[in-house]
Amino acid sequence: MEKTIIPKGYKSILDVYDTQTAIGFIKRCFEEALTGSLKLKRVSAPLFVDEQSGLNDNLSGSERPVKFDVPALNNNGEIVHSLAKWKRVALKQYDFHVGNGLYADMNAIRRDEELDNLHSIYVDQWDWERVISKEQRTIDYLKETVQDLVNAIAETSSRLHTKYPKVETVIDTKISFITSQELADLYPDLTSKERENAYVKEHPTTFILQIGDLLNHGEPHDKRAPDYDDWTLNGDLLFWHEPLGCAIELSSMGIRVDDQALITQLEKANAKSRLEYPFHQQVLNNELPLTIGGGIGQSRMCMLLLGKAHIGEVQVSLWDEETIDACKDKIFLL
Template identity: 85%
Template sequence: MEKTIIPKDYQSTLNVYDTQTAIGFIKRCFEEALTGSLKLKRVSAPLFVDERSGLNDNLSGTERPVTFDVPALRDNGEVVHSLAKWKRVALKDYDFHSGNGLYADMNAIRRDEELDNLHSLYVDQWDWERVITKEQRTIEYLKETVQGLVNAMAETSSRLHTKYPSIKTSIDTNVAFITSQELADLYPDLTSKEREHAFVKEHPTTFILQIGDVLNHGEPHDNRAPDYDDWALNGDLLFWHDTLDCAMELSSMGIRVDSDALMDQLEKANAKDRLVYLYHQQVLNNELPLTIGGGIGQSRMCMLLLEKAHIGEVQVSLWDEETINACQNKIFLL
């Protein structure tokens, strides 16, 4: 999409004061629904980790974490990108067992993020993780979990509409599941983002399965770190955002790598150097529980449910001059 899109005749459904109240309402409602649906307990989340731990999320592998020196440790800390790996270690350390899990209110800085209507330097998300059995490492179980998450969103949307009748957004609970290869076969002449737009426009709640591995045309649908999601058992949850007339990714999630998947994906990604980290050794030695988990964007959920055109309407961040000028007198950036 373009740098900053201003929808024709756009006007926020709620004023700034009501928007702030509604954001808090959405977050409370969704946390209640999510914890009930997936049996999760809230835990405290780290803002930073030791750069030597290997626990930070490498995302697509090109993003630079915010790093700072810690004189007391004679080493560096890294602001987290997400808690993808940390959560799995926490489940072991906190003695969680199969069928139960945790979630954390995570805040992060992604310094290299492109700035547009959907992307910001500041990331706030619910990071969640749940212990599973070996038998649950299946596409069917992944789909069941996705449905539970979507149901929690629909419940939140319904409660929001009751409180603010002027909000018309509703969540379609009929999830369309499609693999990234099937999507590429369906739209062979489109880019991955164009494929998402075309499919989600027809299927407003979509889960794209199996992201990270190379497709038949020689490229992955999207880059995905090789050391937390199993590329055969993961995916992205997208919704159609009427205000911007586009597909919006709200969650990336998946069943996590076991020892076999980790070695296979590290080799494919030419990233076997990561085996020096304790986390990777614990996965290889089967010392960590098998899990499923993901992140759910808080600001993006608020954007979607509150019919907002820019993520800066629901979170405070830093914006470049071009964005500020484009939004002036049209979109109120917090």
């Protein structure tokens, strides 16, 4: 099965030069909308962290971070996968309080990522995090925050259409919330990705709740690191992407683990050895603020709003020969 899909009759709405300008416009507009909606302040993001800090995102647990030695430190650095844990520490360091938060323009390398229309080894996303109270650690608060995020995306889409009338992507602000177990019950004979496609086709803006824990059939909907999101209070935001005829995940987010959720999830993941890391000790000792946060894919958003068929149309990365050959004369890879 070919991994690169070229939609029949596909032609980019904007040429390569207008695309570049539009990418910058989208990023500026969305940052304005995001910071206003979620009360966030911009901070500088790290490209790498100390491998002994426990701050790097372990993703599903199988991905290998890019490492390099630092002779002056007598230790190794790791290119970040995301800033899921780093942001929580930063909120404490910057002395943020309940109701306020930060966002960072994050760039990363995920060397083991598959290469296809939606995936690249280069990752660019807005990583954001906000301090919450104990009383806000609820599904209802999570849903409210998801709605704020979708409203910011819809505002960006509207401004994009005003500037580029040919771009007609419409974001449905009515969100369909469904748990991963409900989704599995609805489509018991489909894989997790097939379930997403089937459901999101009928509900173009969807948030799948509670990802990471085992479902009734013995497998998780998707793997999720056990030491940042609370698996009972997290989820993925997906939109229907017409050019590819599939669901596209734009954001993974959630309320973060407290001390009890951290212990429970590390036990389930057979990863209690991580409790030795400084970050995990801070969570256990309640030295870090309670937070909600997530990552929002920049290239994914540009793909969605500009109606692009391949992520290589909106970012510069490395591609294998199969991808290059498939896109030749059909899709312009930056």
